[in-house]
Amino acid sequence: MANNLQVWEVAEPYLDLHCLLGEGPYYEEATHSLRFVDIRQHRIHTVDLAAGPESLKTLELDVPVSVTVDIEGVDPRDKIVVGLKYGLAVLDRKTGQYEYLQKFSAGEGLGQSKAPVDYERVRGNDGAADPHGRFWLGAMTDFNLGDFQPEGGLFRIDTGGKASTLIRPDLTIPNALGFSPDNRTLYFTHTTDDAVYAFDYDLEDGHLSNERVVYRHTAKGSPDGFRVDVEGNLWHAVYGSGRVLKISPKDGSILGEVRLPTNNITCTQFVGTELFITTAEDEAAEGGETSKALGGAVFRVDVGVKGLPLFKYKLSV
Template sequence: MSTASTNTDAKPPADDNGLQVWNVTEPYLNLHCGLGEGPYYEAAAHSLRFVDIKKQRVHTVDLTAAGSSPSTLVTTIQLDTPVAVTADIEGVDPHDRIAIGAKYGVAVLDRRTGAYEYVTRFSSADGKDGKEDDERLRSNDGAVDPHGRFWLGTMTDIGLDLQPEGSLFLIDGTARAARTVRHPVTIPNSVGWSPDGRTLYFTHSTARTIHAYDYDPRTGDASGERAFYVHDGPGEPDGFRVDIEGYLWQAVYGESRVLKISPEGRLVGEVRLPTKCITCTQFVGTELFVTSAGMEEGEGTPEEVELSGALFRVDVGVKGLDPFLFKLSES
Protein backbone atom coordinates (compact mmCIF):
# COMPACT_ATOMS: atom_id res chain seq x y z
CA MET A 1 0.00 0.00 0.00
CA SER A 2 1.39 3.36 -1.00
CA THR A 3 1.02 6.08 1.60
CA ALA A 4 3.20 8.82 0.17
CA SER A 5 1.79 12.27 -0.43
CA THR A 6 2.59 14.93 -2.95
CA ASN A 7 2.47 18.57 -1.91
CA THR A 8 3.26 20.89 -4.77
CA ASP A 9 3.75 24.64 -4.73
CA ALA A 10 0.70 26.46 -3.38
CA LYS A 11 0.90 28.98 -6.23
CA PRO A 12 1.94 27.02 -9.32
CA PRO A 13 2.85 28.59 -12.64
CA ALA A 14 0.20 28.84 -15.33
CA ASP A 15 0.13 26.43 -18.26
CA ASP A 16 -0.11 27.38 -21.95
CA ASN A 17 -3.83 28.04 -21.55
CA GLY A 18 -3.30 30.37 -18.62
CA LEU A 19 -4.58 27.84 -16.06
CA GLN A 20 -2.96 27.27 -12.69
CA VAL A 21 -1.91 23.62 -12.52
CA TRP A 22 -1.07 21.41 -9.55
CA ASN A 23 0.30 17.94 -10.31
CA VAL A 24 -0.25 15.08 -7.87
CA THR A 25 1.61 11.85 -8.61
CA GLU A 26 1.16 9.68 -5.50
CA PRO A 27 -1.67 8.91 -3.08
CA TYR A 28 -1.79 10.02 0.52
CA LEU A 29 -3.62 6.81 1.44
CA ASN A 30 -4.76 3.93 -0.74
CA LEU A 31 -7.51 1.79 0.77
CA HIS A 32 -8.66 0.73 -2.72
CA CYS A 33 -12.16 2.08 -2.13
CA GLY A 34 -14.91 0.81 -4.38
CA LEU A 35 -16.40 4.30 -4.44
CA GLY A 36 -14.59 6.76 -2.18
CA GLU A 37 -16.72 9.83 -1.51
CA GLY A 38 -17.90 12.45 0.97
CA PRO A 39 -14.64 13.68 2.59
CA TYR A 40 -15.36 15.74 5.72
CA TYR A 41 -12.89 17.49 8.00
CA GLU A 42 -13.39 17.11 11.76
CA ALA A 43 -11.62 20.21 13.04
CA ALA A 44 -11.85 19.38 16.75
CA ALA A 45 -10.07 16.04 16.28
CA HIS A 46 -7.97 17.12 13.28
CA SER A 47 -9.14 14.08 11.38
CA LEU A 48 -10.65 13.40 7.98
CA ARG A 49 -13.51 11.03 7.46
CA PHE A 50 -14.75 9.76 4.11
CA VAL A 51 -17.03 7.00 2.91
CA ASP A 52 -16.90 4.05 0.56
CA ILE A 53 -20.39 3.83 -0.89
CA LYS A 54 -19.93 0.46 -2.60
CA LYS A 55 -18.27 -1.26 0.35
CA GLN A 56 -20.61 0.47 2.85
CA ARG A 57 -17.86 1.87 5.06
CA VAL A 58 -17.00 5.05 6.92
CA HIS A 59 -13.24 5.65 7.20
CA THR A 60 -11.59 8.14 9.56
CA VAL A 61 -7.95 9.19 9.24
CA ASP A 62 -6.18 10.77 12.21
CA LEU A 63 -4.16 13.69 10.84
CA THR A 64 -2.50 14.65 14.14
CA ALA A 65 0.52 12.35 14.06
CA ALA A 66 3.01 14.01 11.73
CA GLY A 67 5.33 11.57 9.99
CA SER A 68 3.24 8.51 10.76
CA SER A 69 2.00 6.23 8.04
CA PRO A 70 -1.64 7.19 7.30
CA SER A 71 -2.58 3.53 6.97
CA THR A 72 -1.84 2.99 10.68
CA LEU A 73 -4.12 5.87 11.68
CA VAL A 74 -7.31 4.72 9.96
CA THR A 75 -10.40 3.49 11.77
CA THR A 76 -13.25 1.96 9.78
CA ILE A 77 -16.92 1.39 10.55
CA GLN A 78 -18.53 -1.35 8.47
CA LEU A 79 -22.24 -0.80 7.85
CA ASP A 80 -24.97 -2.84 6.20
CA THR A 81 -26.21 0.05 4.08
CA PRO A 82 -24.63 2.33 1.49
CA VAL A 83 -23.56 5.59 3.11
CA ALA A 84 -22.83 8.51 0.79
CA VAL A 85 -22.15 11.56 2.93
CA THR A 86 -21.73 12.57 6.58
CA ALA A 87 -22.20 15.70 8.69
CA ASP A 88 -21.65 16.80 12.26
CA ILE A 89 -24.70 17.44 14.44
CA GLU A 90 -25.18 20.66 16.37
CA GLY A 91 -24.59 20.10 20.11
CA VAL A 92 -23.37 16.50 19.65
CA ASP A 93 -19.79 15.33 20.07
CA PRO A 94 -18.81 13.94 16.64
CA HIS A 95 -16.62 11.36 18.39
CA ASP A 96 -19.91 9.82 19.55
CA ARG A 97 -22.49 10.42 16.84
CA ILE A 98 -22.72 11.93 13.35
CA ALA A 99 -25.42 12.27 10.72
CA ILE A 100 -25.15 10.11 7.61
CA GLY A 101 -26.92 9.97 4.28
CA ALA A 102 -27.90 6.29 4.21
CA LYS A 103 -29.95 4.35 1.67
CA TYR A 104 -33.40 5.47 2.81
CA GLY A 105 -32.69 8.93 4.23
CA VAL A 106 -30.78 10.70 6.99
CA ALA A 107 -29.72 8.58 9.96
CA VAL A 108 -27.66 9.13 13.09
CA LEU A 109 -24.65 6.84 13.36
CA ASP A 110 -23.23 5.84 16.74
CA ARG A 111 -19.52 5.69 15.98
CA ARG A 112 -18.76 3.61 19.08
CA THR A 113 -21.15 0.77 18.27
CA GLY A 114 -21.72 1.13 14.52
CA ALA A 115 -25.48 1.21 15.06
CA TYR A 116 -27.58 3.76 13.19
CA GLU A 117 -31.15 4.99 13.36
CA TYR A 118 -33.12 6.88 10.73
CA VAL A 119 -34.40 10.31 11.74
CA THR A 120 -36.01 11.21 8.39
CA ARG A 121 -36.76 8.96 5.42
CA PHE A 122 -37.16 10.01 1.82
CA SER A 123 -40.51 8.24 1.75
CA SER A 124 -41.88 10.85 4.19
CA ALA A 125 -41.44 13.67 1.67
CA ASP A 126 -44.38 15.56 0.23
CA GLY A 127 -46.25 13.62 -2.41
CA LYS A 128 -45.27 10.26 -0.93
CA ASP A 129 -47.36 8.05 1.31
CA GLY A 130 -44.54 7.44 3.78
CA LYS A 131 -45.23 3.74 3.94
CA GLU A 132 -42.70 2.12 1.63
CA ASP A 133 -39.08 2.92 0.87
CA ASP A 134 -38.07 2.87 -2.77
CA GLU A 135 -35.62 -0.02 -3.07
CA ARG A 136 -34.31 1.24 -6.40
CA LEU A 137 -32.89 4.41 -4.85
CA ARG A 138 -30.10 5.34 -2.44
CA SER A 139 -28.76 8.63 -1.15
CA ASN A 140 -25.87 10.32 -2.91
CA ASP A 141 -24.08 13.58 -2.12
CA GLY A 142 -25.38 16.57 -0.19
CA ALA A 143 -24.59 19.08 2.54
CA VAL A 144 -26.02 20.97 5.49
CA ASP A 145 -27.15 24.53 4.82
CA PRO A 146 -26.69 27.70 6.96
CA HIS A 147 -30.09 26.97 8.57
CA GLY A 148 -28.98 23.50 9.72
CA ARG A 149 -31.03 21.56 7.17
CA PHE A 150 -29.69 18.67 5.10
CA TRP A 151 -29.81 18.96 1.31
CA LEU A 152 -29.50 15.36 0.11
CA GLY A 153 -29.90 13.77 -3.30
CA THR A 154 -31.06 10.32 -4.31
CA MET A 155 -30.20 8.26 -7.37
CA THR A 156 -30.52 4.74 -8.78
CA ASP A 157 -28.78 2.26 -6.48
CA ILE A 158 -25.59 0.49 -7.52
CA GLY A 159 -26.09 -2.49 -9.80
CA LEU A 160 -29.38 -1.29 -11.28
CA ASP A 161 -29.97 0.40 -14.64
CA LEU A 162 -29.38 4.11 -14.17
CA GLN A 163 -32.56 6.13 -14.67
CA PRO A 164 -33.61 9.78 -14.14
CA GLU A 165 -35.60 8.78 -11.07
CA GLY A 166 -33.75 10.56 -8.27
CA SER A 167 -34.55 13.74 -6.37
CA LEU A 168 -32.91 16.50 -4.41
CA PHE A 169 -34.45 16.64 -0.94
CA LEU A 170 -34.37 19.28 1.79
CA ILE A 171 -34.50 17.61 5.19
CA ASP A 172 -35.38 19.57 8.31
CA GLY A 173 -34.05 17.62 11.27
CA THR A 174 -35.93 19.69 13.83
CA ALA A 175 -39.25 18.83 12.21
CA ARG A 176 -38.15 15.36 11.06
CA ALA A 177 -39.57 16.29 7.64
CA ALA A 178 -38.34 15.97 4.05
CA ARG A 179 -39.33 18.13 1.09
CA THR A 180 -38.70 17.44 -2.59
CA VAL A 181 -36.77 20.36 -4.11
CA ARG A 182 -35.95 18.98 -7.55
CA HIS A 183 -37.25 15.96 -9.48
CA PRO A 184 -36.33 14.08 -11.56
CA VAL A 185 -32.55 14.03 -11.48
CA THR A 186 -30.18 11.26 -12.50
CA ILE A 187 -27.01 11.83 -10.47
CA PRO A 188 -27.43 14.69 -7.99
CA ASN A 189 -24.15 15.66 -6.44
CA SER A 190 -22.56 18.29 -4.21
CA VAL A 191 -24.40 21.23 -2.70
CA GLY A 192 -22.50 24.27 -1.38
CA TRP A 193 -22.70 27.98 -0.64
CA SER A 194 -20.76 31.10 -1.52
CA PRO A 195 -18.78 32.79 1.30
CA ASP A 196 -21.54 35.41 1.81
CA GLY A 197 -24.19 32.69 1.96
CA ARG A 198 -26.25 34.29 -0.80
CA THR A 199 -25.60 31.76 -3.57
CA LEU A 200 -26.32 28.04 -3.47
CA TYR A 201 -24.52 25.73 -5.90
CA PHE A 202 -25.76 22.30 -6.94
CA THR A 203 -24.02 19.88 -9.31
CA HIS A 204 -26.15 17.65 -11.54
CA SER A 205 -23.51 15.28 -12.86
CA THR A 206 -25.27 13.71 -15.82
CA ALA A 207 -26.30 17.16 -17.07
CA ARG A 208 -22.62 18.21 -16.69
CA THR A 209 -23.90 21.37 -15.08
CA ILE A 210 -23.32 23.25 -11.84
CA HIS A 211 -26.50 25.19 -11.11
CA ALA A 212 -26.56 28.38 -9.05
CA TYR A 213 -29.48 29.72 -7.03
CA ASP A 214 -30.17 32.87 -5.07
CA TYR A 215 -30.18 31.80 -1.43
CA ASP A 216 -32.07 33.93 1.09
CA PRO A 217 -29.99 34.04 4.30
CA ARG A 218 -33.09 34.96 6.30
CA THR A 219 -35.58 32.33 5.10
CA GLY A 220 -33.31 29.75 3.51
CA ASP A 221 -35.32 29.82 0.28
CA ALA A 222 -33.51 29.12 -3.00
CA SER A 223 -34.71 30.66 -6.27
CA GLY A 224 -33.55 31.86 -9.67
CA GLU A 225 -31.96 28.67 -10.96
CA ARG A 226 -29.32 29.28 -13.62
CA ALA A 227 -26.38 27.46 -15.17
CA PHE A 228 -23.25 28.58 -13.34
CA TYR A 229 -20.81 26.27 -15.13
CA VAL A 230 -21.40 23.79 -17.96
CA HIS A 231 -18.64 21.23 -18.37
CA ASP A 232 -17.19 20.62 -21.82
CA GLY A 233 -15.43 17.29 -21.68
CA PRO A 234 -15.92 13.51 -21.60
CA GLY A 235 -16.14 13.30 -17.81
CA GLU A 236 -18.85 14.41 -15.41
CA PRO A 237 -18.54 16.96 -12.60
CA ASP A 238 -18.91 15.16 -9.27
CA GLY A 239 -18.34 16.61 -5.78
CA PHE A 240 -16.96 20.04 -4.88
CA ARG A 241 -16.04 22.35 -2.01
CA VAL A 242 -15.91 26.15 -1.93
CA ASP A 243 -12.88 28.08 -0.69
CA ILE A 244 -12.89 31.28 1.36
CA GLU A 245 -12.38 33.36 -1.78
CA GLY A 246 -15.49 31.89 -3.41
CA TYR A 247 -13.82 29.51 -5.87
CA LEU A 248 -15.28 26.04 -6.41
CA TRP A 249 -12.92 23.04 -6.43
CA GLN A 250 -14.89 20.61 -8.56
CA ALA A 251 -13.89 16.95 -8.98
CA VAL A 252 -14.44 15.54 -12.47
CA TYR A 253 -15.25 11.84 -12.72
CA GLY A 254 -13.44 10.26 -15.67
CA GLU A 255 -10.90 13.02 -16.36
CA SER A 256 -8.22 12.64 -13.64
CA ARG A 257 -8.65 16.18 -12.40
CA VAL A 258 -10.20 18.72 -10.07
CA LEU A 259 -11.27 22.04 -11.60
CA LYS A 260 -10.79 25.42 -9.93
CA ILE A 261 -13.78 27.54 -10.99
CA SER A 262 -14.00 31.26 -10.26
CA PRO A 263 -17.02 32.94 -8.59
CA GLU A 264 -17.94 34.09 -12.11
CA GLY A 265 -18.08 30.50 -13.38
CA ARG A 266 -14.78 30.59 -15.27
CA LEU A 267 -12.22 27.76 -15.29
CA VAL A 268 -8.97 29.16 -13.87
CA GLY A 269 -7.01 26.12 -12.70
CA GLU A 270 -6.88 22.36 -12.24
CA VAL A 271 -5.36 19.69 -10.06
CA ARG A 272 -4.11 16.77 -12.14
CA LEU A 273 -4.22 13.32 -10.55
CA PRO A 274 -2.87 9.87 -11.49
CA THR A 275 -6.21 8.05 -11.67
CA LYS A 276 -9.38 8.77 -13.64
CA CYS A 277 -12.44 8.55 -11.41
CA ILE A 278 -12.15 11.61 -9.16
CA THR A 279 -15.16 12.02 -6.89
CA CYS A 280 -14.95 14.80 -4.29
CA THR A 281 -12.76 17.32 -2.47
CA GLN A 282 -12.27 18.64 1.06
CA PHE A 283 -10.08 21.35 2.55
CA VAL A 284 -7.89 20.80 5.61
CA GLY A 285 -6.19 24.12 6.10
CA THR A 286 -4.72 24.94 2.70
CA GLU A 287 -4.47 21.29 1.72
CA LEU A 288 -7.08 19.85 -0.61
CA PHE A 289 -7.92 16.20 0.01
CA VAL A 290 -9.41 14.33 -2.95
CA THR A 291 -11.32 11.04 -3.03
CA SER A 292 -11.61 8.67 -5.98
CA ALA A 293 -13.46 5.57 -7.14
CA GLY A 294 -12.15 2.13 -7.99
CA MET A 295 -11.51 0.88 -11.52
CA GLU A 296 -11.33 -2.63 -12.94
CA GLU A 297 -8.42 -4.05 -14.89
CA GLY A 298 -8.60 -2.83 -18.47
CA GLU A 299 -10.47 0.37 -17.62
CA GLY A 300 -7.24 2.35 -17.58
CA THR A 301 -3.49 2.02 -17.40
CA PRO A 302 -2.08 -0.30 -14.71
CA GLU A 303 -1.11 2.76 -12.65
CA GLU A 304 -4.57 4.33 -12.97
CA VAL A 305 -6.18 1.09 -11.82
CA GLU A 306 -3.72 0.58 -8.94
CA LEU A 307 -4.31 4.11 -7.61
CA SER A 308 -8.07 4.07 -8.16
CA GLY A 309 -10.05 4.37 -4.95
CA ALA A 310 -7.16 6.19 -3.25
CA LEU A 311 -7.17 9.41 -1.22
CA PHE A 312 -4.92 12.22 -2.44
CA ARG A 313 -3.83 15.59 -1.05
CA VAL A 314 -2.16 18.73 -2.36
CA ASP A 315 -1.48 22.20 -0.95
CA VAL A 316 -3.37 24.74 -3.06
CA GLY A 317 -2.61 27.81 -0.92
CA VAL A 318 -6.14 28.73 0.16
CA LYS A 319 -8.48 27.57 2.92
CA GLY A 320 -11.99 26.21 2.47
CA LEU A 321 -15.26 27.26 4.06
CA ASP A 322 -16.29 25.51 7.27
CA PRO A 323 -19.26 23.14 7.01
CA PHE A 324 -22.56 23.89 8.71
CA LEU A 325 -23.96 21.70 11.49
CA PHE A 326 -27.10 19.59 11.14
CA LYS A 327 -29.83 20.70 13.55
CA LEU A 328 -31.73 17.79 15.03
CA SER A 329 -34.56 17.69 17.52
CA GLU A 330 -34.35 15.31 20.47
CA SER A 331 -37.79 13.78 19.91
Protein backbone atom coordinates in the same frame (compact mmCIF):
# COMPACT_ATOMS: atom_id res chain seq x y z
CA MET B 1 -9.46 27.70 -20.43
CA ALA B 2 -7.33 30.49 -18.99
CA ASN B 3 -3.84 30.98 -20.43
CA ASN B 4 -2.38 31.44 -16.93
CA LEU B 5 -3.89 28.21 -15.68
CA GLN B 6 -2.64 27.08 -12.28
CA VAL B 7 -1.55 23.44 -12.33
CA TRP B 8 -0.79 21.03 -9.49
CA GLU B 9 0.60 17.56 -10.23
CA VAL B 10 -0.01 14.80 -7.68
CA ALA B 11 1.78 11.50 -8.14
CA GLU B 12 1.50 9.61 -4.85
CA PRO B 13 -1.56 8.83 -2.72
CA TYR B 14 -1.94 9.86 0.91
CA LEU B 15 -3.96 6.72 1.60
CA ASP B 16 -3.69 3.84 -0.85
CA LEU B 17 -6.93 2.30 0.33
CA HIS B 18 -8.50 0.84 -2.84
CA CYS B 19 -12.03 2.07 -2.11
CA LEU B 20 -14.59 0.87 -4.62
CA LEU B 21 -16.30 4.25 -4.46
CA GLY B 22 -14.51 6.65 -2.14
CA GLU B 23 -16.65 9.74 -1.51
CA GLY B 24 -17.88 12.37 0.94
CA PRO B 25 -14.65 13.68 2.53
CA TYR B 26 -15.46 15.76 5.62
CA TYR B 27 -13.07 17.57 7.95
CA GLU B 28 -13.82 16.70 11.58
CA GLU B 29 -12.36 19.82 13.17
CA ALA B 30 -12.93 18.71 16.78
CA THR B 31 -10.48 15.84 16.35
CA HIS B 32 -8.42 17.14 13.40
CA SER B 33 -9.54 14.10 11.46
CA LEU B 34 -10.70 13.38 7.94
CA ARG B 35 -13.80 11.24 7.45
CA PHE B 36 -14.77 9.76 4.12
CA VAL B 37 -16.92 6.90 2.91
CA ASP B 38 -16.80 3.96 0.55
CA ILE B 39 -20.39 3.91 -0.67
CA ARG B 40 -20.27 0.51 -2.32
CA GLN B 41 -18.55 -1.21 0.61
CA HIS B 42 -20.81 0.49 3.20
CA ARG B 43 -17.81 1.88 5.09
CA ILE B 44 -16.92 5.06 6.96
CA HIS B 45 -13.17 5.65 7.19
CA THR B 46 -11.55 8.08 9.62
CA VAL B 47 -7.90 9.13 9.75
CA ASP B 48 -6.28 11.29 12.46
CA LEU B 49 -4.37 13.82 10.38
CA ALA B 50 -1.83 14.48 13.14
CA ALA B 51 -1.07 10.78 13.53
CA GLY B 52 -1.09 10.00 9.81
CA PRO B 53 -2.33 7.13 7.60
CA GLU B 54 -1.50 4.45 10.18
CA SER B 55 -4.31 5.82 12.39
CA LEU B 56 -7.01 4.82 9.89
CA LYS B 57 -10.15 3.38 11.48
CA THR B 58 -13.11 1.87 9.64
CA LEU B 59 -16.75 1.37 10.58
CA GLU B 60 -18.81 -0.89 8.31
CA LEU B 61 -22.60 -0.61 8.10
CA ASP B 62 -25.22 -2.88 6.55
CA VAL B 63 -26.37 -0.38 3.91
CA PRO B 64 -24.68 2.09 1.55
CA VAL B 65 -23.42 5.22 3.33
CA SER B 66 -22.84 8.19 1.06
CA VAL B 67 -22.19 11.32 3.13
CA THR B 68 -21.56 12.40 6.73
CA VAL B 69 -21.99 15.61 8.72
CA ASP B 70 -21.28 16.76 12.26
CA ILE B 71 -24.16 17.55 14.62
CA GLU B 72 -24.16 20.98 16.20
CA GLY B 73 -23.27 20.73 19.89
CA VAL B 74 -22.47 16.98 19.76
CA ASP B 75 -19.05 15.38 20.02
CA PRO B 76 -18.50 13.73 16.60
CA ARG B 77 -16.69 10.88 18.31
CA ASP B 78 -20.07 9.93 19.77
CA LYS B 79 -22.65 10.67 17.06
CA ILE B 80 -22.83 12.07 13.54
CA VAL B 81 -25.52 12.29 10.87
CA VAL B 82 -25.19 10.11 7.77
CA GLY B 83 -26.89 9.72 4.41
CA LEU B 84 -27.91 6.08 4.01
CA LYS B 85 -29.87 3.83 1.68
CA TYR B 86 -33.31 5.13 2.72
CA GLY B 87 -32.56 8.68 3.87
CA LEU B 88 -30.91 10.63 6.68
CA ALA B 89 -29.96 8.95 9.97
CA VAL B 90 -28.15 9.55 13.25
CA LEU B 91 -25.22 7.16 13.70
CA ASP B 92 -23.76 6.11 17.05
CA ARG B 93 -20.11 5.72 16.16
CA LYS B 94 -19.30 3.63 19.21
CA THR B 95 -21.96 0.96 18.60
CA GLY B 96 -22.44 1.28 14.82
CA GLN B 97 -26.20 1.54 15.34
CA TYR B 98 -28.24 4.14 13.47
CA GLU B 99 -31.75 5.56 13.55
CA TYR B 100 -33.43 7.28 10.63
CA LEU B 101 -34.50 10.89 11.04
CA GLN B 102 -36.30 10.98 7.71
CA LYS B 103 -36.69 8.44 4.93
CA PHE B 104 -37.20 9.39 1.32
CA SER B 105 -40.61 7.73 1.37
CA ALA B 106 -41.69 10.15 4.10
CA GLY B 107 -41.38 13.02 1.65
CA GLU B 108 -43.26 13.70 -1.56
CA GLY B 109 -43.09 11.15 -4.35
CA LEU B 110 -40.19 11.35 -6.75
CA GLY B 111 -40.95 12.12 -10.36
CA GLN B 112 -43.53 14.38 -11.92
CA SER B 113 -46.10 11.63 -12.35
CA LYS B 114 -48.38 10.71 -9.48
CA ALA B 115 -47.55 7.01 -9.80
CA PRO B 116 -46.19 5.30 -6.66
CA VAL B 117 -42.41 5.39 -6.36
CA ASP B 118 -40.41 2.26 -5.63
CA TYR B 119 -38.10 3.57 -2.94
CA GLU B 120 -36.24 0.28 -2.87
CA ARG B 121 -34.75 1.37 -6.19
CA VAL B 122 -33.07 4.49 -4.84
CA ARG B 123 -30.36 5.27 -2.30
CA GLY B 124 -28.92 8.38 -0.71
CA ASN B 125 -26.07 10.12 -2.51
CA ASP B 126 -24.21 13.38 -1.81
CA GLY B 127 -25.46 16.35 0.19
CA ALA B 128 -24.63 19.02 2.76
CA ALA B 129 -25.98 21.02 5.65
CA ASP B 130 -27.08 24.61 5.03
CA PRO B 131 -26.65 27.80 7.12
CA HIS B 132 -29.96 27.07 8.88
CA GLY B 133 -28.73 23.64 10.02
CA ARG B 134 -30.96 21.67 7.64
CA PHE B 135 -29.60 18.90 5.43
CA TRP B 136 -29.95 18.61 1.65
CA LEU B 137 -29.63 15.02 0.46
CA GLY B 138 -29.81 13.62 -3.05
CA ALA B 139 -31.39 10.27 -3.96
CA MET B 140 -30.51 8.25 -7.04
CA THR B 141 -30.84 4.76 -8.56
CA ASP B 142 -29.19 2.16 -6.34
CA PHE B 143 -26.40 -0.10 -7.54
CA ASN B 144 -26.99 -3.30 -9.57
CA LEU B 145 -30.26 -2.05 -11.10
CA GLY B 146 -28.95 -1.40 -14.57
CA ASP B 147 -28.50 2.09 -15.95
CA PHE B 148 -29.24 5.03 -13.67
CA GLN B 149 -32.71 6.42 -14.27
CA PRO B 150 -34.24 9.90 -13.67
CA GLU B 151 -36.01 8.54 -10.61
CA GLY B 152 -34.00 10.43 -8.00
CA GLY B 153 -34.38 13.83 -6.43
CA LEU B 154 -32.98 16.43 -4.07
CA PHE B 155 -34.55 16.46 -0.61
CA ARG B 156 -34.26 18.98 2.20
CA ILE B 157 -34.54 17.54 5.71
CA ASP B 158 -35.48 20.11 8.33
CA THR B 159 -33.69 20.56 11.64
CA GLY B 160 -34.53 17.89 14.17
CA GLY B 161 -35.70 15.65 11.32
CA LYS B 162 -39.15 17.25 11.56
CA ALA B 163 -39.99 17.15 7.86
CA SER B 164 -38.64 16.20 4.45
CA THR B 165 -39.33 18.32 1.37
CA LEU B 166 -38.65 17.31 -2.23
CA ILE B 167 -36.90 20.31 -3.77
CA ARG B 168 -36.20 18.88 -7.24
CA PRO B 169 -37.66 15.68 -8.75
CA ASP B 170 -36.64 13.63 -11.78
CA LEU B 171 -32.90 13.73 -11.15
CA THR B 172 -30.53 10.98 -12.25
CA ILE B 173 -27.30 11.72 -10.33
CA PRO B 174 -27.85 14.59 -7.87
CA ASN B 175 -24.46 15.40 -6.47
CA ALA B 176 -22.56 17.95 -4.41
CA LEU B 177 -24.02 21.03 -2.79
CA GLY B 178 -22.26 24.06 -1.28
CA PHE B 179 -22.45 27.76 -0.54
CA SER B 180 -20.70 30.99 -1.48
CA PRO B 181 -18.63 32.81 1.17
CA ASP B 182 -21.55 35.16 1.99
CA ASN B 183 -24.01 32.23 2.10
CA ARG B 184 -26.27 34.02 -0.38
CA THR B 185 -25.69 31.54 -3.20
CA LEU B 186 -26.28 27.79 -3.17
CA TYR B 187 -24.43 25.67 -5.72
CA PHE B 188 -25.68 22.26 -6.78
CA THR B 189 -24.22 19.79 -9.27
CA HIS B 190 -26.40 17.50 -11.35
CA THR B 191 -23.84 15.16 -12.84
CA THR B 192 -25.97 13.91 -15.70
CA ASP B 193 -26.61 17.48 -16.85
CA ASP B 194 -22.84 18.14 -16.81
CA ALA B 195 -23.80 21.31 -14.98
CA VAL B 196 -23.31 23.23 -11.77
CA TYR B 197 -26.41 25.24 -10.93
CA ALA B 198 -26.60 28.30 -8.70
CA PHE B 199 -29.58 29.65 -6.76
CA ASP B 200 -30.07 32.77 -4.70
CA TYR B 201 -30.36 31.60 -1.09
CA ASP B 202 -32.53 33.64 1.28
CA LEU B 203 -30.70 34.05 4.57
CA GLU B 204 -33.98 34.54 6.42
CA ASP B 205 -35.90 31.42 5.41
CA GLY B 206 -33.59 29.49 3.08
CA HIS B 207 -35.86 29.94 0.06
CA LEU B 208 -34.24 29.36 -3.34
CA SER B 209 -34.75 31.57 -6.39
CA ASN B 210 -33.08 32.72 -9.62
CA GLU B 211 -31.85 29.33 -10.87
CA ARG B 212 -29.02 29.52 -13.41
CA VAL B 213 -26.07 27.49 -14.71
CA VAL B 214 -22.67 28.76 -13.52
CA TYR B 215 -20.57 26.02 -15.12
CA ARG B 216 -21.22 23.65 -18.01
CA HIS B 217 -18.73 20.80 -18.40
CA THR B 218 -17.90 20.10 -22.04
CA ALA B 219 -14.62 18.21 -21.71
CA LYS B 220 -13.81 14.61 -20.80
CA GLY B 221 -15.54 13.13 -17.76
CA SER B 222 -18.46 14.32 -15.61
CA PRO B 223 -18.60 16.74 -12.67
CA ASP B 224 -18.89 14.95 -9.33
CA GLY B 225 -18.24 16.50 -5.88
CA PHE B 226 -16.83 19.91 -4.94
CA ARG B 227 -15.91 22.30 -2.12
CA VAL B 228 -15.76 26.11 -2.14
CA ASP B 229 -12.70 28.12 -1.11
CA VAL B 230 -12.64 31.39 0.84
CA GLU B 231 -12.32 33.34 -2.42
CA GLY B 232 -15.56 31.78 -3.70
CA ASN B 233 -14.09 29.41 -6.27
CA LEU B 234 -15.29 25.82 -6.66
CA TRP B 235 -12.79 22.95 -6.51
CA HIS B 236 -14.67 20.38 -8.53
CA ALA B 237 -13.76 16.72 -8.96
CA VAL B 238 -14.35 15.43 -12.48
CA TYR B 239 -15.08 11.70 -12.65
CA GLY B 240 -13.43 9.98 -15.60
CA SER B 241 -10.84 12.67 -16.20
CA GLY B 242 -8.14 12.42 -13.51
CA ARG B 243 -8.75 16.08 -12.70
CA VAL B 244 -9.98 18.51 -10.09
CA LEU B 245 -10.94 21.82 -11.66
CA LYS B 246 -10.73 25.21 -9.94
CA ILE B 247 -13.79 27.01 -11.32
CA SER B 248 -14.81 30.64 -11.02
CA PRO B 249 -18.60 30.83 -10.47
CA LYS B 250 -18.56 34.40 -11.79
CA ASP B 251 -18.15 33.33 -15.40
CA GLY B 252 -17.59 29.57 -15.30
CA SER B 253 -13.96 29.92 -16.32
CA ILE B 254 -11.39 27.31 -15.29
CA LEU B 255 -8.65 28.93 -13.21
CA GLY B 256 -6.63 25.86 -12.39
CA GLU B 257 -6.50 22.08 -12.26
CA VAL B 258 -5.11 19.36 -10.06
CA ARG B 259 -3.84 16.45 -12.13
CA LEU B 260 -4.01 13.03 -10.51
CA PRO B 261 -2.65 9.60 -11.49
CA THR B 262 -6.02 7.85 -11.40
CA ASN B 263 -9.10 8.41 -13.52
CA ASN B 264 -12.21 8.48 -11.35
CA ILE B 265 -12.07 11.53 -9.10
CA THR B 266 -15.07 11.89 -6.81
CA CYS B 267 -14.85 14.73 -4.28
CA THR B 268 -12.65 17.25 -2.47
CA GLN B 269 -12.24 18.61 1.06
CA PHE B 270 -10.10 21.43 2.44
CA VAL B 271 -8.02 21.10 5.59
CA GLY B 272 -6.26 24.43 5.88
CA THR B 273 -4.73 25.02 2.45
CA GLU B 274 -4.46 21.30 1.73
CA LEU B 275 -7.02 19.76 -0.58
CA PHE B 276 -7.89 16.11 0.15
CA ILE B 277 -9.30 14.22 -2.82
CA THR B 278 -11.26 10.97 -2.88
CA THR B 279 -11.41 8.60 -5.84
CA ALA B 280 -13.12 5.43 -7.07
CA GLU B 281 -11.79 2.24 -8.60
CA ASP B 282 -10.81 2.07 -12.26
CA GLU B 283 -11.15 -1.67 -12.67
CA ALA B 284 -11.29 -1.45 -16.46
CA ALA B 285 -8.05 0.58 -16.49
CA GLU B 286 -9.68 3.26 -18.63
CA GLY B 287 -7.00 5.66 -17.39
CA GLY B 288 -4.20 3.10 -17.81
CA GLU B 289 -2.58 0.58 -15.48
CA THR B 290 -1.42 3.21 -12.99
CA SER B 291 -4.96 4.51 -12.81
CA LYS B 292 -6.22 1.00 -12.09
CA ALA B 293 -3.57 0.46 -9.40
CA LEU B 294 -4.38 3.73 -7.59
CA GLY B 295 -8.15 3.80 -8.08
CA GLY B 296 -9.92 4.32 -4.77
CA ALA B 297 -6.97 6.04 -3.08
CA VAL B 298 -7.09 9.36 -1.22
CA PHE B 299 -4.75 12.13 -2.35
CA ARG B 300 -3.74 15.48 -0.91
CA VAL B 301 -2.11 18.61 -2.28
CA ASP B 302 -1.43 22.11 -0.96
CA VAL B 303 -3.24 24.55 -3.24
CA GLY B 304 -2.40 27.73 -1.32
CA VAL B 305 -5.93 28.78 -0.40
CA LYS B 306 -8.23 27.78 2.45
CA GLY B 307 -11.69 26.33 2.04
CA LEU B 308 -14.93 27.38 3.66
CA PRO B 309 -15.92 25.38 6.75
CA LEU B 310 -18.85 23.03 6.25
CA PHE B 311 -22.07 23.61 8.17
CA LYS B 312 -23.33 21.25 10.86
CA TYR B 313 -26.75 19.67 11.14
CA LYS B 314 -29.04 20.91 13.91
CA LEU B 315 -30.54 17.91 15.64
CA SER B 316 -31.92 19.86 18.62
CA VAL B 317 -34.19 22.81 17.85
